[in-house]
Amino acid sequence: MSxxxxxxxxxxxxxxxxxxxxxxxxLIRLQxxxxxxxxxxxxxxxxxRQVLKAPRGQIFDRNGDLLVxxxxxxxIRTDPGSLSSVDRTVNSLxxxxxxxxxxxxxxxxxxxxNVLVATELPxxxxxxxxxxxxxxxxxxxxxRRAYPEGSLAAHVLGFVTVEEKGYYGVEGYYEASLRxxxxxVPVVVDVWLGLSPFDFRHIPNPRPGTDLVLTIDRTIQxxxxxxxxxxxxxxxxxxxxxxxLDPHTGDxxxxxxxPAFDPNAYPTTPASQFVNPAISMAYEPGSVFKILTMASxxxxxxxxxxxxxxxxxxxxxxxxxxxxxxxxxxxxxxMVDLLAYSSNVGAATLSTRMGAQTFYRHLQAFGIxxxxxxxxxxxAWGSLRVQSDADxxxxxxxxxxxxxxxxxxxxxxxxxxxxxxNDGIMMRPRVVxxxxxxxxxxxxxxxxxxxxxxxxxxLPGSVEEAPGDQVxxxxxxxxxxxxxxxVAHTLVEMLAQAVExxxxxxxxxxYRIAGxxxxxxxxxxxxxxxxxxxxxxxxxxxxxxxxxxVILVKLDRPTISPYGSTTAAPVFQxxxxxxxxxxxIAPDDNWELxxxxxx
Amino acid sequence: xxxLSKWAMHVKRAGRPSWLWAVRLxxxxxxxxxxxxxxxxxxxxxxxxxxxxxxxREQHDQLKRxxxxxxxxISRDANIASLxxxxxxxxxxxxxxxxxxxxxxxx
Numbered sequence: 001m002s003x004x005x006x007x008x009x010x011x012x013x014x015x016x017x018x019x020x021x022x023x024x025x026x027l028i029r030l031q032x033x034x035x036x037x038x039x040x041x042x043x044x045x046x047x048x049r050q051v052l053k054a055p056r057g058q059i060f061d062r063n064g065d066l067l068v069x070x071x072x073x074x075x076i077r078t079d080p081g082s083l084s085s086v087d088r089t090v091n092s093l094x095x096x097x098x099x100x101x102x103x104x105x106x107x108x109x110x111x112x113x114n115v116l117v118a119t120e121l122p123x124x125x126x127x128x129x130x131x132x133x134x135x136x137x138x139x140x141x142x143x144r145r146a147y148p149e150g151s152l153a154a155h156v157l158g159f160v161t162v163e164e165k166g167y168y169g170v171e172g173y174y175e176a177s178l179r180x181x182x183x184x185v186p187v188v189v190d191v192w193l194g195l196s197p198f199d200f201r202h203i204p205n206p207r208p209g210t211d212l213v214l215t216i217d218r219t220i221q222x223x224x225x226x227x228x229x230x231x232x233x234x235x236x237x238x239x240x241x242x243x244x245l246d247p248h249t250g251d252x253x254x255x256x257x258x259p260a261f262d263p264n265a266y267p268t269t270p271a272s273q274f275v276n277p278a279i280s281m282a283y284e285p286g287s288v289f290k291i292l293t294m295a296s297x298x299x300x301x302x303x304x305x306x307x308x309x310x311x312x313x314x315x316x317x318x319x320x321x322x323x324x325x326x327x328x329x330x331x332x333x334x335m336v337d338l339l340a341y342s343s344n345v346g347a348a349t350l351s352t353r354m355g356a357q358t359f360y361r362h363l364q365a366f367g368i369x370x371x372x373x374x375x376x377x378x379x380a381w382g383s384l385r386v387q388s389d390a391d392x393x394x395x396x397x398x399x400x401x402x403x404x405x406x407x408x409x410x411x412x413x414x415x416x417x418x419x420x421x422n423d424g425i426m427m428r429p430r431v432v433x434x435x436x437x438x439x440x441x442x443x444x445x446x447x448x449x450x451x452x453x454x455x456x457x458x459l460p461g462s463v464e465e466a467p468g469d470q471v472x473x474x475x476x477x478x479x480x481x482x483x484x485x486x487v488a489h490t491l492v493e494m495l496a497q498a499v500e501x502x503x504x505x506x507x508x509x510x511y512r513i514a515g516x517x518x519x520x521x522x523x524x525x526x527x528x529x530x531x532x533x534x535x536x537x538x539x540x541x542x543x544x545x546x547x548x549x550v551i552l553v554k555l556d557r558p559t560i561s562p563y564g565s566t567t568a569a570p571v572f573q574x575x576x577x578x579x580x581x582x583x584x585i586a587p588d589d590n591w592e593l594x595x596x597x598x599x
Numbered sequence: 600x601x602x603l604s605k606w607a608m609h610v611k612r613a614g615r616p617s618w619l620w621a622v623r624l625x626x627x628x629x630x631x632x633x634x635x636x637x638x639x640x641x642x643x644x645x646x647x648x649x650x651x652x653x654x655x656r657e658q659h660d661q662l663k664r665x666x667x668x669x670x671x672x673i674s675r676d677a678n679i680a681s682l683x684x685x686x687x688x689x690x691x692x693x694x695x696x697x698x699x700x701x702x703x704x705x706x
Contacts, residue, residue: 006601013603055667066674072664123668141664148674222679578693586699 050187050204054180055143057209059157059170061218062251062433068157068171068263071146074126074139075119080108082136089134093117096129120144143180151262153221155276156214156255156431158377159263168274170431172377174212177435181206213434215251220244223578224254228553231571232258236559237536241278241410242575243552247418247541249476250427252374253549255411279374282382282407283554286520287325287342287564288539289403291417294339295491296362297350299483305335305494315345318394322348325519339498342517344402351401356387359397365482366416367426368408373479374429382408403520414552415479417539420495421514421547424488428477437470496544505569506540508577510587514547515540515572517564522557533557538568542576548585551575 030038059068076097083089090104097104097118107117121129123141130139145160158169166175183206224242232240244254257277261269275281297303313329315322324330324344330337338346351359364370369384384406385392399405408416411429419426483491495514499506506515518537521529537554541547553568553575561567579585 006604009603010601055663058667058670066670069671069674070667071671072668123664143667146671146675148671149678150680152679218679222683581694581697 046188047186048189050185052183052185052204052206053143053164054182054206054208056145056160056164056166056180057174057178057211057436059178059212059214061214061216061221062253063217063219064213065218066148067153067214067216067218069146069148071144072123072126072141073119073144074121074123074129074141076117076121076126076129077138077140078108078115078117079113079136080110080115081113083108084135089137092132092134093129093137096125096132097121145263147263149218150264151260152218152225153216153255154260154263155257155274155278156216156221156252156376157263159266159274161266168377169276170212170214170376173375174210174432177210178212180209208438211436211438212432213436214431215246215249215253215433216255216431217253219582220579221254221256223582224575225256225258225260227571227575227578228256228258230574231553231555231567235536235555235561235567237555237557237567239277239556241552241554242571243278243410243414243550244575244579245414245418245429245550247422247427247547247550250415250418250429250479251433251476252411252429252431255431276376276378278410279376279379280409282380282409282412283535284406284520284523285403285408285413286518286535286537287344287347287402288413288417288516288518288537288552289406289408290339290342290347290401291420291491291495291516291539292363292366292368293347293350293359293401294335294494295366295420295483295487296359297335297354298487298491299362300354300358302354302358303335303350305490308332308334309338309346309349311337311341311343311345313345315348317348317352317398318396320395320398322398336494336497336501339494339516340502342502347401348398351397356397359401360384360386362482363400365480366419367412367479367482368406368416372409372412372415372429374411375431379411380409382406382412384408403518410552410554413539414550416482417541417552418550419480419482420488420491421541421550422488423485424483425481426479428479430474430476433474435472435474437472492544492547495540499540503538503565503569505565506538506572506576508542508573508580511542511576511580511585512544512588513540513542513576514544515569517569519562519564532562534562536562536564536567538564538572540572540576543580543585543588545588548583549576549579551579 055070058066058070061067076093078089080086086105086108090101090108093099094101094104099118104117107115117137121139126139126141129137143164145164147154147157147159154169156169158167158171158173160166160171164179166172166178171178183204185204224244228240228242231237239258241257242254243252243256245252255276255278259273261273266274298305309332311324311330311333313324313327322344325342329345330341330343333341333343333346335346337343338350354362363384364386369382371379371381373379384400385396387397396405415426415429492514495516496512499513499515503515503517506513506517516539518535518539520535520537521531522533522535524530535554535556536558537552539550539552541550551572553571555564555567555571558567580587
C-alpha cells in the first residue's frame with residue numbers, strides 16, 4: 001500500500017471515528033443531558049386531556065315511564081385561522097346548519113381561535129357536520145337534560161341548569177347520585193389530533209349517574225294536575241296544591257301545584273315558580289287541623305266520641321273570644337257534631353281540656369313543626385309555638401286547636417292525617433322508591449322490562465336487573481305512632497259520619513269517604529288577616545274500609561266562595577272517583593250488593 | 600506497515616473459507632430482518648387493534664347517545680298530553696259508571 005493510500009485510509013478512519021463520536025455525543029445530549037426537557041416537550045406536543053362526561057341518571061315513574069331523560073346536543077366550533085378555505089367552509093356549514101351565509105362569514109371572519117359557531121344543535125345536524133370532515137371545524141356532542149312530559153310533576157322533578165347542576169325537587173335532592181361521572185384522562189394524539197392508536201391502555205368509560213324510580217304515577221299525576229287546573233278555573237283561585245299519598249307506605253303518588261313551570265324552559269321561568277308550595281310553603285291549615293286536635297283528645301282519653309260540650313257559638317278562652325266560622329251555636333254537641341259543624345269553639349274546648357302539655361305533645365308526635373323528611377329539596381319546617389316558648393300566649397292553646405296561629409306545609413298535613421288512615425302509624429313520605437346504579441354499560445329499559453312496579457310495595461328485585469347493576473330498594477319507613485289503632489279506627493268512623501252528614505260535595509257514590517273541610521284565613525305581616533281571602537281546603541281518604549290514598553286539596557284565594565266545602569270538596573270528589581276507577585278499587589260491599597239487588 | 604494492514608494480512612493468513620463468513624453474515628442479517636419484521640408486525644397489530652378499539656369506543660358512545668335519544672323521543676311522543684289528545688280524537692272518554700260484578704267464590 002502506497003503512502004497516499006495509507007493516508008487516505010487513515011483519514012477515512014478518522015472521519016468515520018469523528019462521525020461516530022459526534023453521534024454518540026448527540027445521543028448523550030438528547031438522551032441524558034436534555035432528556036427531561038425534550039421528554040416534557042414531546043408529551044406536551046402529543047398529549048391532550050380529554051374530558052369524558054357520563055350522562056346524568058334518568059328518572060322513571062313507578063310504572064317505568066320516563067319522566068326525565070337525556071338528549072344529545074352538538075356544538076360547532078372552529079379555528080378560523082386554520083381554515084383552508086373560508087368560502088368553502090361557509091357554504092358547507094350554511095347548508096348543514098341552515099344558517100345565513102352572512103352570519104357564518106361574520107363568525108368565521110373572527111381572528112380568535114376556538115370560535116363558537118352554533119350550539120344546541122340536534123343530534124342529526126351535529127352528526128351531519130361531523131361527517132363533513134371539515135378541517136379545523138369540530139362538532140362536539142354533549143348531554144342535555146330533557147323532560148318528555150313537559151311541565152308534568154315539575155315541582156317534584158326540579159330542573160338542571162346548563163352547568164349540569166340540579167336544583168329543586170328530586171334533581172336537587174339527589175344531585176350527588178344523579179350526576180354522571182366526569183373523567184379527565186390524558187391521551188396521546190397523532191398529527192391529526194386523533195387518539196394515538198398505540199395508547200389504548202386506558203379506555204375511559206365513566207360511570208353514568210344513578211337512575212331513580214319514583215313513587216309518582218304519571219297517570220295519577222296528570223289526573224291530579226288536570227283536576228287542579230279545572231279547580232282554579234272554576235273557583236277563581238290564584239294557586240293551588242293537591243297531594244295524593246298512599247297512607248300505608250308513605251308513597252307520594254301525585255304532588256301537583258299550580259302555577260307550574262316547564263323544566264325544559266327553566267331559564268325563562270320566574271324563580272318564584274320553582275318553589276314547590278306542597279313542601280316549601282307553610283300555611284295556616286285552618287279547620288282540617290281539627291282532625292289532629294280530635295285525635296289528640298281521643299288518644300289522651302280526654303273525650304270519647306259521645307262526649308258532649310255546650311256549643312254557644314262564641315266563647316272566651318285564654319283571654320280571647322273564640323267564635324265558630326258562622327257564629328252559630330249548636331247547643332249540646334258530641335264529638336261527631338264538632339267535626340260535622342267544624343266547630344271552633346268545640347276544638348278550642350278540647351285543647352283547653354287537654355292542657356297545653358298534652359295537646360302539644362300529641363301535635364309534635366304528628367310531626368307538626370318539624371320537617372317530614374321527604375326526599376325533596378327545600379322542605380319547610382312550619383311553625384308551632386308551645387307553652388315553653390317566650391312568644392306563646394294562653395290564647396294560642398285555643399286557636400291552635402282549629403289550625404290558626406301555627407303553620408304547616410301541605411305535605412305535613414297529609415302525612416299527619418295519613419297516620420289516622422293507617423291504623424295510627426305515621427309513614428315517612430317519599431318520592432324515590434328505587435335507585436339503580438348502572439355499571440356503565442347497561443341501559444336499563446324499565447318501560448319494556450317484564451317487571452313493573454305495580455303495587456304499593458317496592459320489593460327488592462321488582463325491577464329487572466342487568467348484569468352489574470345494583471338496585472337499591474327503599475323500604476317504607478315509619479315516622480312514629482302518634483295514636484293507637486283503636487283511636488285511629490274510631491276517628492275514621494267519626495270523620496266518615498261527618499262527611500256523610502255535612503259535606504255531600506265530597507262523597508263518592510259507592511265508597512265511604514272520611515275527611516274534613518278547611519277554610520283558613522291568610523295571615524299577613526302585622527298580625528292581621530288578609531280579609532276577605534281564604535285558603536279553602538279538603539283533606540280526605542277512602543275507601544274507609546281500607547284507605548288507599550289520602551288526598552289534600554288546597555285552593556288559595558278562591559273567588560266564587562271562601563269555603564272549602566264548596567270549592568275544595570268537589571275537587572276531592574272528582575279526583576277520588578277517578579282514582580277509584582283507575583286503581584280498580586271496588587265499591588263498598590253493601591253498596592255493591594244493593595246495586596246488584598236493584599237489578 | 601501500519602497496524603491495519605497487518606490485521607488484514609492476518610485475516611488472509613488465517614485461511615478460513617470465505618463462504619463461512621458469508622453464511623455468518625447472512626445469518627446475522629436474517630436475524631436482524633426477522634427481529635425487525637416481528638417488531639413491525641407487532642407494532643402494526645397494536646396499531647390496528649388500537650384503532651379498532653378507539654373506533655368501537657366511539658361507536659359505543661354513539662350508540663349510548665342514540666339509545667338515550669330514542670328513549671327520550673319515544674317518551675316525548677307517548678307522553679300523557681299527547682295520549683290524551685290522541686284518545687280524545689278517537690272519541691274516547693274517561694270511564695264512568697263502572698259496574699262491578701260480585702263473583703261468588705263458592706266458599
